[in-house]
Amino acid sequence: MDAPTSTAVIEGLRAIVGEKACIEAPGDMQPFATDYRKLYHGKALAVVLPASTQEVAGVVALCAAHKVPVVPQGGNTSLMGGAVPDASGRAVILNLRRMNKVLEVDTVNDTLTLQAGVTLQAARAAAEDASRLFPLRIGSEGSCQIGGNLSTNAGGTAVLRYGNMRDLTLGIEAVLPDGRIFSSLRGLRKDNTGYDLKQLFIGSEGTLGIITAAVLKLMPLPRATAVALVAVQSPHAAVQLLTEAKRIAGQAVTAFELISAPALALVLESMPQLRSPLADAHGWMVLIELSSGGEPGSLDATLLSVLEEGMAQGLVLDAAVAASGADAQNFWRIREEISDAQTREGGSIKCDISIPLSKIADFIAEASAAVLALAPDARMVIYGHMGDGNVHFNPLKPKGASSAQFLEANYARVSHAVDGLAHRQNGSISAEHGVGVAKRDDLSAYKSEVELELMWQIKRALDPDNLLNPAKVLPQAA
Template identity: 80%
Template sequence: MTATSANSSAQLLQGLRAIVGDKACMEAADDMQPFTTDYRKLYHGKALAVVLPATTQQVSEVMALCFRHGVPVVPQGGNTSLMGGAVPDAAGDAVVLNLRRMNQVQEIDVVNDTMTLSAGVTLQAARAAAQEAGRLFPLRIGSEGSCQIGGNLSTNAGGTAVLRYGNMRDLTLGIEAVLPDGRIYSSLRGLRKDNTGYDLKQLFIGSEGTLGIITAAVLKLMPLPGATAAAWIAVRDPHAAVELLTEAKRVAGQAVTAFELISGPALTLVLESMPQLSAPLPETHDWMVLIELTSGGDAEGLDAMLMGILEQGLERGLVTDAAIAASLADTRAFWQLREEISDAQTRTGGSIKCDISIPLSKIADFIAEASAQVLALAPDARMVIYGHMGDGNVHFNPLRPKDMAAAEFLAQNYARVSHAVDGLATRQNGSISAEHGIGVAKRDDLLECKSPVELELMWQIKRALDPGNLLNPGKVLPGAKGLV
């Protein structure tokens, strides 16, 4: 480091401390380590500093300062990314801007059915605040205790209730975001109709912090469900699951809130990882479904719908066994088994993350063909397949054999298995990222699944908003020749 660059860094750090305070500006490597390592401990970076602003104005001042110094900034929420999208690279020249101090629920409007909150509010806190006001914020994902609203927006999170309520794009009416030069964009108006030109908020939703730092949002609220019915169902195969979903939508319509597919190895992994949990059914099954129906309050009618769906499934040979939740505790137990699948993989290590979206009409054939291709490449892999079949999203996660080290399995198989699964999804008009984002892990794969026109347009938007490539550089956009 030259004397000039060292002096510039010292001036930057002094300026950051002046903005956020000494305690909210970290410079020691040990202090910064939790912010420079990703959730799965697969991506490790370095940072010049970690700052924790408490207000949008502080974010604006930090961005303006870094912009003047030409210093890159990595926005970070709960750091729960599975794609390495929320940590810096190894260069050590970036500032990590973590939003966890911006955790205020600013307003709940029960007449307009909206909630305005800062980006650092955890999803769990947002759902609790809505429920306290007699409303539902319907986004549900397993990491809700640690993931933050800003991160949910920046990855366009989906989760288990997309079938009924949609993903974050569908649940958002307005956002506030700080641009790379420190300017503040705001559409925090809570309007359901606003046709005054381009819908700029959609540029930031799903952009993984590469265009601006989302600092607040206005989100839609829904009525609290008065009744819930759920069942854990063994199905013949994924084709039968698709037919059962069709029947469920015919019988129950929009009351079908969630329809989750779970493979036998996925459930086995959870039960081995958490032996205090119990399987809902007495026998093991290759394929299962967790279905949930909700309504405004007619519990008997909802139970009758669920029974009708199961009876039709049994008559048609789609369903081989089922456990019906007799209480809210049963429903929660079913959901715990489903939601623990991701963490069970993380604890075990050696999971190849493929987050696929496929047209529902093709999803069963995709699962069969992708499984055959993976087992030809890695014959002993455990096929942990699960996800939101109701909206065509499958988490296709081949896992290391029990007798093989995680690092060895990933080194031998990650690239070729991921390439095979993603390639098949692309050929079937699917997506290689349904809800996890792109980050670093899938960045270069966009060269194979996006057209040159799409990539060029993405880069044009990036250049327009971030000409210095200072916001989350190296994420999402592949640095292909002729595009940068």
Template identity: 65%
Template structure:
């Protein structure tokens, strides 16, 4: 193994001294995750500016047997973007690859480098009167490469799909340094395996995404947003079904929010008040968008709420009367994650089940979790429109966060994951596996699925140097360390 000095000198020759960090204080932000739950060590952090530089860095590390950890905005909640504590890895950060290369308004595509933030991508599309529809709370920090590597979902999956559905072409540096370049804006290409999809959701274990061609959409001409109280999750599901019957594809977002989740945000933000006069156990945030005039969309929303009131699915509601109102509704939803981080002691469960089973899952999981510790605050929220719920039990007010997590994190996570699996669901809907769920995956994936995943990994990365120790269970036919 090369010395740190040799690694630093070699990589500085490729990207320049300003593109390499080795000082402990400079490296610290790259080896600690967003929540502070995972921390590792790295020999060097390298920040290339081009795909050619990434290729050269990877080829050098591969030749010298040095593990590599690709990193985007480092907003992962699963520990998938930080190195382990062996201090052997090089972190390859894409944060300097920030160019929007092309926006094609005829083909409705945008070509970007992987380090472009989601916010910058959305702005570039908006500047050309187009929409890039991915929307998640960390959009100012997360990067397109990371969004693709984790198959990010967000609040508009109901209408537009996840990142897997929003990408047409990729450029990827393989674990040996070769470049797979397919930056084509084609919606039809029936020439064999769809190789780009191998790298979407692979969490950087098969290669480093350096560029992408993304789908763009027409900008909606009108948007109507409502913040609505419902008696229970089952009523929310019925209201969702009615919304689809009335408005079809106009239903862009349908987000469930529990009372403890709302309370946490209001306490965190201080000056913000609930859009509703009373306090309710469950709420939904509904957004309709369309290319038609706003009056038509307003009528659809009012008809939906009236039917909801008639059937008892709605008990109160507020429709945004201005852009500021709509932004407030969304701010409440998007601050739930940060509010938990500041409160401390949140057990992160990111599950999905069929929409027809989501109400039963929430009811059963809540009852069983609170049977362990009745004072847990049930912070439950998420994308009920696509069956994805962030089920995040929070420590009781009077309990220390570290002590709570040490005692309850594993038993609660296992319980919730088991219940989701029993409903033919997934233990990770959009956050990925990383380190946090890696060793649990073997209990939920069929052996043949894990066999195939490891076979693909060994085929592309036989030396296991690309983001090793992430995603794939270590004790399931891992390749030999000396291979």
């Protein structure tokens, strides 16, 4: 891009969002151009912080006129490099953090309308203030934003009962690559007037449009919860225990989270103030949560029935049942700290796979054997949402080893081995983290020619100049 064009774009951006919301100094832009794990580093022409959908539309239209790429960004918590620009310095980063207003809480229609820059934590709090539940729950909820959750079709720990973001969304507003505004913010649960266009943008990681607002579903706020950390014989036993839990507790089963011994050990080592609720060490654990609208404590007997049945069948080795809300929070904190503990340690190979539940235990065994054959000293940090078939399979560097050396020697071959096995078992190489840059080129091996051609046809139809989050999600043009 020549200097006159750069100057014209910068001046135009300032006119749209104001000088204070247009960041140009390289040092000030650097945090926006680096991903959460510090693995992806880019450069930008500018970072803009619009305060309204109209400002977003103005920025996008200006950039489209000058053929300047735009990289949408929410909380920048992506693990796949999907929210940072390349190293060319041509792109404008459009960060939505100033668009952080909750617009309406409708307790009759049970909907929450909000701007895309609202954090997940703030969205959940707004629902709870109205005695409602917005059930999406992920570890980064204090910093991730609703727009990012939508763009990656986030899942989290409650998908087993409530579904992922596609299931929780009734409408969106999005700015198209040419600056036009698409809106379906009607809060309707039934609308058969043609294509469900919002689904184009959910999960597209900002490559088809920039989501600026959404209408989300709310649920009754549970009055009763029961939580237990349970030691199980194996992942096979965990699957059987889940079957029994659903048989006994039905829809009350809210979460069923698998935790490997190395995952638990990593959290306890990095956060010595935490203690395992279980007296002895075990190879595998599950965190079970039941919830309902009944009286507080009404689920305790149901949870005990699940555990007793598990013990009778030889599935359960030990269990710690939360005796209070504080206990339950501590149990959940152990689970939710696994991701950040890996970040602090460094050297983790991120495999975010989903497998049909009937095959997931065999997958874990086969994938573990394959990884240990390639990297014998790797710590097998395996955890995640077993209830919906999503496991975070994250081999971690040995203690004391160099993160850079471990990743350079093992990342490609380990991730390909794990992803290939998942694909052969009718699974997905990305369950909820998205594709971004990290998995982009792998799609050529795991998607059919027809699928890739259709995705590119949609991309070209909406973004013919490939300016919106280019070089993300889609591999080389077919």
